[in-house]
Amino acid sequence: MRAANEALIVIDIQNDFCPGGALAVAGGDEIVPGVNALMTEFPTVILTQDWHPADHSSFATTHGAAPFSTTEMPYGTQVLWPDHCIQGTEGAAFHKDLVTTGDLIIRKGFNPKIDSYSAFFENDHVTPTGLEGYLRTRGIDTLTMVGLATDFCVNFSAVDAAKLGFKVTVRADLCRAIDMDGSLTGALDGMKSAGVEVL
Ligand code: VGL
Ligand code: ZN
Numbered sequence: 001m002r003a004a005n006e007a008l009i010v011i012d013i014q015n016d017f018c019p020g021g022a023l024a025v026a027g028g029d030e031i032v033p034g035v036n037a038l039m040t041e042f043p044t045v046i047l048t049q050d051w052h053p054a055d056h057s058s059f060a061t062t063h064g065a066a067p068f069s070t071t072e073m074p075y076g077t078q079v080l081w082p083d084h085c086i087q088g089t090e091g092a093a094f095h096k097d098l099v100t101t102g103d104l105i106i107r108k109g110f111n112p113k114i115d116s117y118s119a120f121f122e123n124d125h126v127t128p129t130g131l132e133g134y135l136r137t138r139g140i141d142t143l144t145m146v147g148l149a150t151d152f153c154v155n156f157s158a159v160d161a162a163k164l165g166f167k168v169t170v171r172a173d174l175c176r177a178i179d180m181d182g183s184l185t186g187a188l189d190g191m192k193s194a195g196v197e198v199l
Helices: 029-037 131-137 150-163 183-193
Strands: 005-010 044-050 070-073 076-079 103-108 142-148 167-176
Touching: 005 029, 005 150, 029 070, 029 142, 029 167, 103 131, 142 150, 150 167, 150 183
Parallel strands: 005 044, 005 142, 044 103, 142 167
Antiparallel strands: 070 076
8 A cells, every 4th residue: 555645546437438429538437447456555536527518619519610620719829529417417427337435535626617637737737626726635745646637637637737736647557548639648748747757
């Protein structure tokens, strides 16, 4: 068992990010057995769940635009996604084989006007989710991250955590990427320059 100051953060292993889902990540379901096994090593396990209202501003349908196009939001450029992870739907549910007995499930992306890739801040980079306070008040300063997608929610979560002063390791073998327009290479470089250890 790892020390009490360590936590595993399991990011967005939900049906819509797995094959057959609305925003399927290639091989997204392959990581489930390895993630479940890794959970047994950690005293604290936290899961995140992408959790959007039906008319979310990150959905292409909300703008009458093409999926995977981009738009300018007050907080910067936003990719417009296929409708995914709508609150309470089967697509938003965790993969059926994922162990979900972790200590905390943190939902994100519920603000209709702002997307939230990171488990720590919405995409405006200032609105907190509360996860930082949860970790600090429990004396946790060292994080391992796994899940979907490497280049979006894992990347943003890992970089924010490193900026906040947490020691962060990403197990890239237990992540899978969307990889649009070189986003995976950019994410791996960005994480490394932020001080994230990518294994
Ligand atoms: C994600 C795009 C939109 C992710 C979530 O979990 O990486 N990507 N919403
Ligand atoms: Zn989303």
